[in-house]
Amino acid sequence: xxxxxxxxxxxxxxxxxxxxxxxxxxxxxxxxxxxxxxxxxxxxxxxxxxxxxxxxxxxxxxxxxxxxxxxxxxxxxxxxxxxxxxxxxxxxxxxxxxxxxxxxxxxxxxxxxxxxxxxxxxxxxxxxxxxxxxxxxxxxxxxxxxxxxxxxxxxxxxxxxxxxxxxxxxxxxxxxxxxxxxxxxxxxxxxxxxxxxxxxxxxxxxxxxxxxxxxxxxxxxxxxxxxxxxxxxxxxxxxxxxxxxxxxxxxxxxxxxxxxxxxxxxxxxxxxxxxxxxxxxxxxxxxxxxxxxxxxxxxxxxxxxxxxxxxxxxxxxxxxxxxxxxxxxxxxxxx
Amino acid sequence: xxxxxxxxxxxxxxxxxxxxxxxxxxxxxxxxxxxxxxxxxxxxxxxxxxxxxxxxxxxxxxxxxxxxxxxxxxxxxxxxxxxxxxxxxxxxxxxxxxxxxxxxxxxxxxxxxxxxxxxxxxxxxxxxxxxxxxxxxxxxxxxxxxxxxxxxxxxxxxxxxxxxxxxxxxxxxxxxxxxxxxxxxxxxxxxxxxxxxxxxxxxxxxxxxxxxxxxxxxxxxxxxxxxxxxxxxxxxxxxxxxxxxxxxxxxxxxxxxxxxxxxxxxxxxxxxxxxxxxxxxxxxxxxxxxxxxxxxxxxxxxxxxxxxxxxxxxxxxxxxxxxxxxxxxxxxxxx
DNA sequence: TTTAATTACGTAAACGTTTTCGCCTAGCTG
DNA sequence: CAGCTAGGCGAAAACGTTTACGTAATTAAA
Numbered sequence: 001x002x003x004x005x006x007x008x009x010x011x012x013x014x015x016x017x018x019x020x021x022x023x024x025x026x027x028x029x030x031x032x033x034x035x036x037x038x039x040x041x042x043x044x045x046x047x048x049x050x051x052x053x054x055x056x057x058x059x060x061x062x063x064x065x066x067x068x069x070x071x072x073x074x075x076x077x078x079x080x081x082x083x084x085x086x087x088x089x090x091x092x093x094x095x096x097x098x099x100x101x102x103x104x105x106x107x108x109x110x111x112x113x114x115x116x117x118x119x120x121x122x123x124x125x126x127x128x129x130x131x132x133x134x135x136x137x138x139x140x141x142x143x144x145x146x147x148x149x150x151x152x153x154x155x156x157x158x159x160x161x162x163x164x165x166x167x168x169x170x171x172x173x174x175x176x177x178x179x180x181x182x183x184x185x186x187x188x189x190x191x192x193x194x195x196x197x198x199x200x201x202x203x204x205x206x207x208x209x210x211x212x213x214x215x216x217x218x219x220x221x222x223x224x225x226x227x228x229x230x231x232x233x234x235x236x237x238x239x240x241x242x243x244x245x246x247x248x249x250x251x252x253x254x255x256x257x258x259x260x261x262x263x264x265x266x267x268x269x270x271x272x273x274x275x276x277x278x279x280x281x282x283x284x285x286x287x288x289x290x291x292x293x294x295x296x297x298x299x300x301x302x303x304x305x306x307x308x309x310x311x312x313x314x315x316x317x318x319x320x321x322x323x324x325x326x327x328x329x330x331x332x333x334x335x
Numbered sequence: 336x337x338x339x340x341x342x343x344x345x346x347x348x349x350x351x352x353x354x355x356x357x358x359x360x361x362x363x364x365x366x367x368x369x370x371x372x373x374x375x376x377x378x379x380x381x382x383x384x385x386x387x388x389x390x391x392x393x394x395x396x397x398x399x400x401x402x403x404x405x406x407x408x409x410x411x412x413x414x415x416x417x418x419x420x421x422x423x424x425x426x427x428x429x430x431x432x433x434x435x436x437x438x439x440x441x442x443x444x445x446x447x448x449x450x451x452x453x454x455x456x457x458x459x460x461x462x463x464x465x466x467x468x469x470x471x472x473x474x475x476x477x478x479x480x481x482x483x484x485x486x487x488x489x490x491x492x493x494x495x496x497x498x499x500x501x502x503x504x505x506x507x508x509x510x511x512x513x514x515x516x517x518x519x520x521x522x523x524x525x526x527x528x529x530x531x532x533x534x535x536x537x538x539x540x541x542x543x544x545x546x547x548x549x550x551x552x553x554x555x556x557x558x559x560x561x562x563x564x565x566x567x568x569x570x571x572x573x574x575x576x577x578x579x580x581x582x583x584x585x586x587x588x589x590x591x592x593x594x595x596x597x598x599x600x601x602x603x604x605x606x607x608x609x610x611x612x613x614x615x616x617x618x619x620x621x622x623x624x625x626x627x628x629x630x631x632x633x634x635x636x637x638x639x640x641x642x643x644x645x646x647x648x649x650x651x652x653x654x655x656x657x658x659x660x661x662x663x664x665x666x667x668x669x670x
Numbered sequence: 671t672t673t674a675a676t677t678a679c680g681t682a683a684a685c686g687t688t689t690t691c692g693c694c695t696a697g698c699t700g
Numbered sequence: 701c702a703g704c705t706a707g708g709c710g711a712a713a714a715c716g717t718t719t720a721c722g723t724a725a726t727t728a729a730a
Contacts, residue, residue, distance in 0.1 A: 006715095007717065018680090018716090018717085019718085020678085020680070022717065022719085023679085032677080035678080051451055052452065053388045053389075053391040053397070053715080054685090054715070055716075056388040057386070057392055057684095057685045057686065057687085057716080058685050059685085059719090060685080072413050073410075073414045073416075073631075074413075075408075078408045078409070081407045081432065082408040085407065085433070085434050094453075095431060096432075097430050097432050098430075099417065099424075116385065118429075252618070253614070253615065283588060284619060351709075351710085352710045352711075353687085353711095354710055354712090355710070357689085358709085364707095365707080367709090370708080370709085385687070388685080389685070390686075390687050392685090392686080392687070392716065392717085393686080393689080394687075394715085
């Protein structure tokens with residue numbers, strides 16, 4: 001908008017060539033300290049900042065990454081983004097946000113649109129609607145990509161996940177120790193490894209303790225709050241479980257509401273436990289026992305891995321980074 | 336990464352000039368429909384997408400906007416971003432995210448770094464640490480900028496806000512109707528118009544009903560959860576208010592905890608009401624009466640205004656868009 | 671002293687678009 | 701038939717960087 005201040009302008013005022021200015025700005029070894037200082041001070045004086053488009057066009061580096069996630073308005077993802085953004089600041093990267101709304105077509109469309117050099121890399125937590133392994137197999141060959149939490153397996157890419165199986169196993173044992181023998185499962189993310197692992201942890205814990213699992217005790221998540229409420233009420237009415245194990249945060253409100261509407265007291269009549277990053281879990285009525293994933297840390301780790309790749313740093317041995325979740329026991333499982 | 340597919344390539348394969356391809360892709364009137372169709376089909380066939388850097392460098396348009404906010408891990412802001420991102424998709428814009436962590440220097444540094452053509456416009460909700468009107472007075476001259484919720488006044492820029500004064504007045508009256516006469520105020524955003532308006536609404540409602548306000552009944556927000564808890568406990572101990580009016584969500588947890596620790600029953604001993612976008616307000620113990628801002632709508636409206644400006648569309652008369660918040664009465668004010 | 675190596679800088683091409691301007695042809699007007 | 705107009709397209713410059721390569725001056729090695 002104002003008089004353009006670019007490299008050419010700096011070069012003219014200092015009576016040196018454009019190339020020298022560029023190299024000085026990039027702290028090249030070819031330029032003497034004296035010249036560098038002249039350039040730097042004038043640049044600061046004129047408030048010069050390089051034009052990103054020009055720089056990117058020539059150098060094929062954007063210093064920008066994309067975050068492709070289902071939705072930002074979710075405690076887990078907003079915390080992840082917070083972590084990603086903080087690391088990005090440290091590394092001098094910019095962060096683009098794309099929401100898929102659990103729609104695989106949107107997901108594919110977004111990521112495809114990022115392959116023309118708009119970003120240097122992608123951080124993603126994939127949508128739960130479908131598992132399109134083939135697409136991602138090709139994608140990871142085209143651009144540096146790091147998965148977090150909701151990942152695709154058996155791909156040549158870094159994955160940051162949590163101990164879903166173990167913590168679900170542990171949480172189920174907690175319910176059993178509290179005396180539950182008829183534990184219902186509120187099933188989310190069933191197409192994804194994370195969802196399957198949680199369910200497997202649940203099933204194996206039951207088996208270990210000689211408890212029969214039953215399909216009737218499983219409610220699958222629908223993208224409709226009212227429907228989930230109905231299903232949980234039917235579950236409670238027809239099969240009278242003594243515990244609800246919710247594998248995703250989205251089941252909390254319908255679960256609590258269902259219990260209230262059916263006049264079932266938590267934890268006396270039915271115990272409740274959920275995966276969740278809800279900050280107010282301890283203020284609920286009754287306070288909710290949660291499995292809490294380190295969402296912020298997951299974002300940080302995923303971002304760190306991506307930036308290491310982009311800076312051609314050696315990745316410490318492993319492509320699979322697994323962080324620990326926490327089982328936080330509260331009143332809703334009361335024991 | 337693969338064989339570059341660019342305009343030049345398309346031109347060669349079709350035996351036409353680069354200029355013609357470019358114009359065809361941009362649906363220019365200069366090009367015949369026949370040629371356009373040839374270009375479009377080949378472009379689709381080769382999976383061509385224009386290089387954003389080159390396009391931006393030449394055209395000075397980035398199709399990108401920046402969102403500068405205090406923090407994404409906050410129900411209000413994550414909902415706003417959700418709204419912004421949805422509108423951005425519709426208009427074909429990309430969204431960059433920057434978190435200031437309520438730090439004015441970070442805020443200034445980020446926005447300055449966006450003036451070199453990285454983005455076409457900025458959406459921002461400013462930090463509460465300081466009110467640096469002068470900086471923004473200059474900024475709005477340099478780049479299209481839309482404020483939402485946390486705004487600077489008297490600037491030539493669109494502002495999307497809510498009816499803070501009116502709803503705070505109304506909420507205070509609600510507490511008075513419930514029989515409260517000693518209403519404490521948990522004061523956040525005191526440097527910003529939004530914070531001041533809420534406080535003014537509170538004060539005026541008290542005055543209207545002949546109730547004296549007192550400085551002792553006001554607790555100001557600190558960026559330290561433990562400290563806020565202490566201050567609220569001291570408030571409750573020393574001045575025994577019969578209601579807590581919280582002007583920001585961050586006070587909810589310390590307020591509830593303070594009441595519990597001091598063995599005060601909500602709403603019998605003390606009523607509680609807060610500005611909040613917490614989805615689980617109705618599940619708290621007891622359920623929380625809230626003033627809920629239309630965060631998602633605010634994001635959408637702010638984004639729409641910005642894109643109208645960027646597309647040189649006439650703005651419908653007004654620079655001030657004011658949306659209505661909702662007072663949702665629940666058990667915590669029980670009456 | 672001669673030669674090689676090193677330092678410090680400049681020239682110019684390249685990145686992939688958009689856009690101005692001009693050219694050619696065909697069709698129309700008078 | 702001359703002269704115009706308009707439609708359709710191409711040549712080339714420009715956007716602001718980065719970088720391969722060349723070169724002159726200085727220093728080090730022989």
